[in-house]
Every structure is written in C-alpha cells, then in structure tokens.
Amino acid sequence: MIAATPDQQRELLALQGTDTAIRRLEHRRAHLPExxxxxxxxxxxxxxxxxxxxxxxxxxxxxxxxxxxxxxxxxxxxxxxxxxxxxxxxxxxxxxxxxxxxxxxxxxxxxxxxxxxxxxxxxxxxxxxxxxxxxxxxxxxxxxxxxxxxxxxxxxxxxGLDAELAEQGQRRAGQAGALPDELLATYDRVRERRQGVGVAALEHGTCSGCRLELTAIELEQVRADAKTGLATCEHCERILVPT
CATH class of the missing domain: 1.10.287 (Helix Hairpins)
Structure with missing residues (x-):
C-alpha cells in the first residue's frame, strides 16, 4: 500500500479536480464551433x-x-x-x-x-x-x-480558453509539486487507465468515479486503508478518498 496522509489524499482529490478541468478545457479548445x-x-x-x-x-x-x-x-x-x-x-x-x-x-x-x-x-x-x-x-x-x-x-x-488552460496548468504544477513522487506516479498510472479519473471521493457510501455503492464490509476496509495509505474502489480500482 502506498503511504499517504489524509491531507495528502485530499490534495490528490483537489489535483484530480484540476486535471478534470484541464481535460474539459482541452476538449472545448479542440471542438470550437469557430x-x-x-x-x-x-x-x-x-x-x-x-x-x-x-x-x-x-x-x-x-x-x-x-x-x-x-x-x-x-x-x-x-x-x-x-x-x-x-x-x-x-x-x-x-x-x-x-x-x-x-x-x-x-x-x-x-x-x-x-x-x-x-x-x-x-x-x-x-x-x-x-x-x-x-x-x-x-x-x-x-x-x-x-x-x-x-x-x-x-x-x-x-x-480565453488558452488563458484558462495556462492558469489551470500553473495550479496543477503547484498541486503536483506538493505531493510525494511515488504518490503522484501512482495517481498518474491509475488516471491513465481510467479515462482520466485516477482518484474519486467516497460520498455517502458511493464511489464518485463509477457511481457504484460499496457494501458495509467494503466501506470498512476503505476507511481503514485510508487512515495510513491509499484505499481503492473494489469496482473501478480508482483511488478512493473518504470525504
């Protein structure tokens, strides 16, 4: 298991939010009506x-x-x-x-x-x-x-989109630079395999990545793993962060 403090996991979740925003901007940039x-x-x-x-x-x-x-x-x-x-x-x-x-x-x-x-x-x-x-x-x-x-x-x-992309790129560089290399590398590998989403939040017992509800046993295991390292969703294998 990759070691990661709860704060680092939340930072990883914030990084995912930035990466998602970048992907959306890049898609808009590539599909401009003009x-x-x-x-x-x-x-x-x-x-x-x-x-x-x-x-x-x-x-x-x-x-x-x-x-x-x-x-x-x-x-x-x-x-x-x-x-x-x-x-x-x-x-x-x-x-x-x-x-x-x-x-x-x-x-x-x-x-x-x-x-x-x-x-x-x-x-x-x-x-x-x-x-x-x-x-x-x-x-x-x-x-x-x-x-x-x-x-x-x-x-x-x-x-306008290029300016937003530049801003998001700077934000990502700062967020990524604050994370341990091993943790960042693990996130990037999972993100590449899972259509750009490497980490998801655990919300009301449901993985926000695959939208599937975890069983009580799975929830207990995720919460236990997340105390000292990275937990993963049993269904989509994304990094799962309790919120």
Missing part, C-alpha cells in the same frame, strides 16, 4: 483551388491546341493557293495531272473545313473556360477572405 467552421471553409477553399488549377491547365492545353490548328489551317491554305496557282499557270498540259490536282485541291478544301470546325469547338471551349476561371477566381477570393475572418474569430475564441 474551428469547425474554419475547417469547412478551408476544405471548400482547397476544392475550389484545385478546380481553378485544373481549369487553368485545361485552358493552357486549349490555347496550345488553338495555335496548332491555326498553324495547320494556314499551312493547308498556303498549299491550296500554291497548287491552284500552279494548276492555272498554263504549265500543266496533261489532263490526267490536272484531274489529280483538282482532286488534291478538293481534299485540301475538305481538310481545311474539318480543321476550321475543330478550331471553332476549341474556341468555344476556351470561352467556357475563361468564364469558369473568372467565376472560380472570384469564389477563391471570397473563400480566402472568409478563411481569414474565421481564423481571427477562432483565435479570439481560443484566447
């Missing part, structure tokens, strides 16, 4: 940023494709003009060669028409992407401003 709103805004901002980057990449691809098609159309037109000029130059006398050139000119005309249709589709897609990028850029700016606002609100809400 933090949840900020997380949601951050997530939406990240999504919009990804969509904006994808749209810009697609626009860059469309612009490259647009340039390539314009070059192809210019090359086809240049060749058509060259072939047409040669056909009407009077230098070709063979009917068979003339027919071949006519077929080539017809093919070039169809090729140019196909390229122009494809270019029109690309230009329409570029217009759609320009509009989408403008919309996403505006939305991104709005979300960035919202994130900044929510960050400030979160920091303001957290500042």
């Amino acid at each position: 933090q949840q709103q900020l997380d949601e805004a951050d997530e939406t901002l990240a999504k919009v940023t990804r969509e904006l980057a994808n749209a810009r990449d697609e626009l860059a691809d469309a612009e490259r494709r647009n340039k390539r098609l314009e070059d192809d159309i210019a090359a086809v037109e240049s060749r058509r003009k060259s072939e047409e000029a040669r056909m009407y130059s009077g230098q070709i006398s063979s009917e068979k060669e003339v027919e071949a050139m006519r077929a080539e000119l017809s093919s070039l005309k169809h090729r140019k028409s196909d390229l122009e249709d494809e270019l029109l589709e690309v230009m329409e897609r570029r217009e759609e992407l320009d509009s989408l990028i403008a919309e996403l850029s505006s939305r991104q700016e709005e979300l960035q401003a919202e994130v900044e606002r929510l960050t400030a609100a979160r920091d303001e809400a957290a500042s």
Whole structure:
C-alpha cells in the first residue's frame, strides 16, 4: 500500500479536480464551433483551388491546341493557293495531272473545313473556360477572405480558453509539486487507465468515479486503508478518498 496522509489524499482529490478541468478545457479548445467552421471553409477553399488549377491547365492545353490548328489551317491554305496557282499557270498540259490536282485541291478544301470546325469547338471551349476561371477566381477570393475572418474569430475564441488552460496548468504544477513522487506516479498510472479519473471521493457510501455503492464490509476496509495509505474502489480500482 502506498503511504499517504489524509491531507495528502485530499490534495490528490483537489489535483484530480484540476486535471478534470484541464481535460474539459482541452476538449472545448479542440471542438470550437469557430474551428469547425474554419475547417469547412478551408476544405471548400482547397476544392475550389484545385478546380481553378485544373481549369487553368485545361485552358493552357486549349490555347496550345488553338495555335496548332491555326498553324495547320494556314499551312493547308498556303498549299491550296500554291497548287491552284500552279494548276492555272498554263504549265500543266496533261489532263490526267490536272484531274489529280483538282482532286488534291478538293481534299485540301475538305481538310481545311474539318480543321476550321475543330478550331471553332476549341474556341468555344476556351470561352467556357475563361468564364469558369473568372467565376472560380472570384469564389477563391471570397473563400480566402472568409478563411481569414474565421481564423481571427477562432483565435479570439481560443484566447480565453488558452488563458484558462495556462492558469489551470500553473495550479496543477503547484498541486503536483506538493505531493510525494511515488504518490503522484501512482495517481498518474491509475488516471491513465481510467479515462482520466485516477482518484474519486467516497460520498455517502458511493464511489464518485463509477457511481457504484460499496457494501458495509467494503466501506470498512476503505476507511481503514485510508487512515495510513491509499484505499481503492473494489469496482473501478480508482483511488478512493473518504470525504
């Protein structure tokens, strides 16, 4: 049995009260409504940023494709003009060669028409992407401003809790420093095993830790043990301090 005077046991119970207060404050700090709103805004901002980057990449691809098609159309037109000029130059006398050139000119005309249709589709897609990028850029700016606002609100809400945590931390340091190392180590081990509650008060025959009533024999044993050392609850194994 770990030696502990009644005064030390009461100090241990006070330390538990401080630790419980710290746990509650930490839980509130981790679950601030402002933090949840900020997380949601951050997530939406990240999504919009990804969509904006994808749209810009697609626009860059469309612009490259647009340039390539314009070059192809210019090359086809240049060749058509060259072939047409040669056909009407009077230098070709063979009917068979003339027919071949006519077929080539017809093919070039169809090729140019196909390229122009494809270019029109690309230009329409570029217009759609320009509009989408403008919309996403505006939305991104709005979300960035919202994130900044929510960050400030979160920091303001957290500042009060941080101050309370600092105060409770100082109180705990003073309480823990007044207890023997062995007693404190035992309390910390039990607290770790029992969801943060290592010591409980015995109130009207009931353990305040597990809320179970002790039998008369168990009560007698707890009171006897607590006179010189630490008593424990038979049900939850927490340190039990008669009050």
